[in-house]
Amino acid sequence: MSLLPGASAVVDTTPTLPFTKGHGTGNDFVLIADPDGNAHLEPSRIAMLADRHQGIGADGVIRAVRSAHLPEGREVLAAAPEAEWFMDYRNGDGSVAEMCGNGVRVFVHFLVEKELVDLPVGSALTIGTRAGAKSVTRMEHGYAIDMGPWSLIDPELAEDAAADSMVRATGLTDARPGLSISMGNPHTVVPLGAFAELEALELHTAPEVDPEPPHGTNVEFVAAHEPLVKGGVGRVRMRVHERGVGETQSCGTGACAAAAAMRVWAGPEGADSWLVEVPGGVLAVDFVLASDGEEHVVLAGAAELVFDGELRG
Numbered sequence: 001m002s003l004l005p006g007a008s009a010v011v012d013t014t015p016t017l018p019f020t021k022g023h024g025t026g027n028d029f030v031l032i033a034d035p036d037g038n039a040h041l042e043p044s045r046i047a048m049l050a051d052r053h054q055g056i057g058a059d060g061v062i063r064a065v066r067s068a069h070l071p072e073g074r075e076v077l078a079a080a081p082e083a084e085w086f087m088d089y090r091n092g093d094g095s096v097a098e099m100c101g102n103g104v105r106v107f108v109h110f111l112v113e114k115e116l117v118d119l120p121v122g123s124a125l126t127i128g129t130r131a132g133a134k135s136v137t138r139m140e141h142g143y144a145i146d147m148g149p150w151s152l153i154d155p156e157l158a159e160d161a162a163a164d165s166m167v168r169a170t171g172l173t174d175a176r177p178g179l180s181i182s183m184g185n186p187h188t189v190v191p192l193g194a195f196a197e198l199e200a201l202e203l204h205t206a207p208e209v210d211p212e213p214p215h216g217t218n219v220e221f222v223a224a225h226e227p228l229v230k231g232g233v234g235r236v237r238m239r240v241h242e243r244g245v246g247e248t249q250s251c252g253t254g255a256c257a258a259a260a261a262m263r264v265w266a267g268p269e270g271a272d273s274w275l276v277e278v279p280g281g282v283l284a285v286d287f288v289l290a291s292d293g294e295e296h297v298v299l300a301g302a303a304e305l306v307f308d309g310e311l312r313g
């Protein structure tokens with residue numbers, strides 16, 4: 001580089017933040033390694049990172065931090081001392097969410113690829129999340145997470161477990177019944193009669209849920225492929241409007257909630273294994289009897305890292 005006479009070289013001292021961009025079935029994340037918990041990620045900074053025009057662009061931001069370095073992580077360590085790493089997940093608007101099913105797979109893949117953990121195919125890693133410790137198994141193609149049990153958010157309101165709220169969304173001519181389910185984070189699942197109804201939905205604005213769960217909710221609209229058979233694999237198509245984000249191409253906890261709701265509505269004939277088709281791909285959801293005697297939800301799907309970068313400023 002040639003300099004004008006008298007000009008001196010300017011040293012660029014702008015601080016940079018290394019990041020990785022990744023996604024799970026199109027639900028995309030900015031991942032930041034912060035092993036010792038030194039990064040300052042205020043909500044406004046998170047929102048800037050997630051901004052698709054002025055930042056990197058993502059549905060959420062995930063900080064990989066050792067559990068010992070944040071209070072929620074230390075709580076997890078008390079029950080699961082092996083959970084060295086904590087997934088500190090934030091929605092794109094900067095809000096904190098308890099859990100992110102797609103995020104967990106991408107987070108563990110990030111730990112593997114950055115050599116922060118050693119996880120051969122077929123083995124499992126326990127990580128910390130705000131919804132407790134989760135065991136994640138590395139598969140040949142992707143990861144399977146033991147998400148633990150699901151629950152109705154308001155069993156009294158759900159009465160016969162069919163519905164607990166009415167949901168309005170642009171593109172639907174009338175309000176539809178919804179069932180609210182917790183996967184650690186809140187979801188309201190709304191069954192539709194046909195794929196055409198699913199396609200007609202406009203999810204630029206948040207659906208109105210009445211009554212809404214106390215901490216807001218993610219809303220999943222679902223349409224089933226075919227009659228459900230016990231012992232067979234149920235197939236359902238889903239679109240989602242995420243709390244703190246907007247419409248996303250996929251939601252892992254949403255897929256689990258959708259399968260749980262479909263199973264409730266199907267009664268004893270409901271399948272134990274589900275394929276949930278989302279705009280960004282397909283997720284597998286299984287209901288298994290775990291060693292603690294409870295039914296657990298297992299979520300499996302792909303995890304991809306797309307590129308590394310450095311953010312200036």
Ligand SMILES: N[C@@H](CCC[C@H](N)C(=O)O)C(=O)O
Nearest residue numbers: 097100101102185251252253
């Ligand atoms: N996309 C995630 C869920 C992320 C959190 C959600 N928006 C919330 O606020 O609860 C997933 O894959 O589960």
